[in-house]
Each structure stands twice: as structure tokens, then as C-alpha cells.
Amino acid sequence: MTQLQVAIDLLTTEDAIALATKVAPYVDIIELGTPLIKSEGLSVITAMKDAFPDKLVFADFKTADAGELEADMAFKAGADYVTILGSTGDSTIAGAVKAAKAHGKAVVVDTIGVQDRVKRAQEVIKLGAAFVELHAGLDEQAEDGYSIQVLIDEATRAGVPVSIAGGVNLDSIQAVKESGAVVAVAGGAIYGAKDPAAAAKALKEALN
Known part of the structure; x- marks a missing residue:
């Protein structure tokens, strides 16, 4: 079953925990x-794990060295x-x-910024x-002609466990699931919604 991941792109611990409590x-x-x-x-990592010990906490460090x-x-x-x-050296990942x-x-x-995401995915596994x-990061999503379908197609071809992040919403989540992705990452579709809890619930129901 595809798991649902909420990406919290807020700037304070208080706001992050308030959103997490809803969703x-x-x-x-x-x-x-x-x-x-x-x-x-x-400290925000510790605070989130303390608040939600039963949830998996994902620290998006984007480490390069x-x-x-x-x-x-x-x-x-x-x-x-x-x-x-993924653009960094193998030794950093190892x-x-x-x-x-x-x-x-x-x-x-x-794989943000990686030119051949499928090839690199196979290597780093x-x-x-x-x-x-x-x-696909926020800047890439803002470019003319961007479509999450690119990531969905890559997931289908990769043949390794992947998540998809870059425009996951109710319109795309079924295709994300069908691509074989193990995790669907939703950011703005949840935290930008008028009712984040209802948005998260709808996405989870679509996955199930």
C-alpha cells in the first residue's frame, strides 16, 4: 500500500506541530x-517526534556532504x-x-536537480x-509546461522503491499509486488547503 507523506514547508515549530496535529x-x-x-x-525534529511518537518523522536535510x-x-x-x-557523491550517501x-x-x-532520475535511483538503491x-522542487514546478506525469512515468520505469514529490494532489494521486510509488508526498495540497485535515483525509482515502 502506498503511504501518504505530508511535507510541512512552514517556518516555525509551533505552526508545524499545529498542522501535524490536524493531519x-x-x-x-x-x-x-x-x-x-x-x-x-x-529541535524541531525532536519536538515533532515527541508530539507524534507513532508517526515516522522525515528530516529533509538534502545533505550534499x-x-x-x-x-x-x-x-x-x-x-x-x-x-x-542524489547529485552528491556515492561516498556521501554510503x-x-x-x-x-x-x-x-x-x-x-x-533526486532534485538530477538529470537522469531513473538511472540515479537505480544506482543509489x-x-x-x-x-x-x-x-520536482517548487522552482521546477513553477516552470512553464511542468507536469507531474514526468515523475509518474519515471516511477513506472525505475523498478526500485520510490516516492513521488512534486504536485501530488487529488487529481494525480491515483496515477501516483498506480505507478508503484511506495510513498506519495503531498505538500501544498495539504498545508495550502482551506481545511488541511479534510484534504489529507481525502488523499488517504484515494490511496486506500
Whole structure:
């Protein structure tokens, strides 16, 4: 079954926990966005895990260097997942995987900015990533002609565990599920909704 991940791209711990409280009954993974972690530091990871110990907490570090060190920091703070950039070297990813194994946690490789996402996804799974995030960032989504269908097609071709992030909403989530993605990542479709709880509930029902 495809899991639902909420990407929280807010800037304060208070706002992030308030949103998570609304949507927690309907999501499997709570992602703390890179701007949130840069704004609040490691403490937001600990606060979220303390507030929702039954949820998987995803720290979107987008690490590009010192993989073992930064992953260790995330896991010690309470993260279950940490992201490493797919555009970085294999040694950085391998280092993060080493830290993950030491903590009994997991690494997700984020393909934002990677030209051949399918090829890189296949490579990094061999390095020990739990799954690979096929990711079109906010800037890419804002470009003329962007379509999430590109990511859906890549997921179908990848042949390895992937998540899809980059415009997941009620219109696209069924296709995301059918692509074989293990996780559907919804950001603006939830936190930008008038009723985030209702939006998360609808997405979860669509996946089920």
C-alpha cells in the first residue's frame, strides 16, 4: 500500500506541530521541510517526534556532504528518515547509510536537480537507500509546461522503491499509486488547503 507523506514547508515549530496535529490521523510520514529545519534547527525534529511518537518523522536535510555526520545528527534528534541529495557523491550517501544502520533508521535519496532520475535511483538503491524520492522542487514546478506525469512515468520505469514529490494532489494521486510509488508526498495540497485535515483525509482515502 502506498503511504501518504505530508511535507510541512512552514517556518516555525509551533505552526508545524499545529498542522501535524490536524493531519496526523490521515498521514503515515511527517516531513519537516528544509526551510523549517534551517529556521528552527534540530529541535524541531525532536519536538515533532515527541508530539507524534507513532508517526515516522522525515528530516529533509538534502545533505550534499558529510553524509555520516549529518545523518547521525538527524537520527539522534529523533528522525526516522533523512534525505541525502542524489547529485552528491556515492561516498556521501554510503556514509549516511552507515549512520542509518547504526541507529536502525533509514536514508532517502532526493533526486532534485538530477538529470537522469531513473538511472540515479537505480544506482543509489544499491548503496543502501530505503527508497528514492523522485522530486520536482517548487522552482521546477513553477516552470512553464511542468507536469507531474514526468515523475509518474519515471516511477513506472525505475523498478526500485520510490516516492513521488512534486504536485501530488487529488487529481494525480491515483496515477501516483498506480505507478508503484511506495510513498506519495503531498505538500501544498495539504498545508495550502482551506481545511488541511479534510484534504489529507481525502488523499488517504484515494490511496486506500
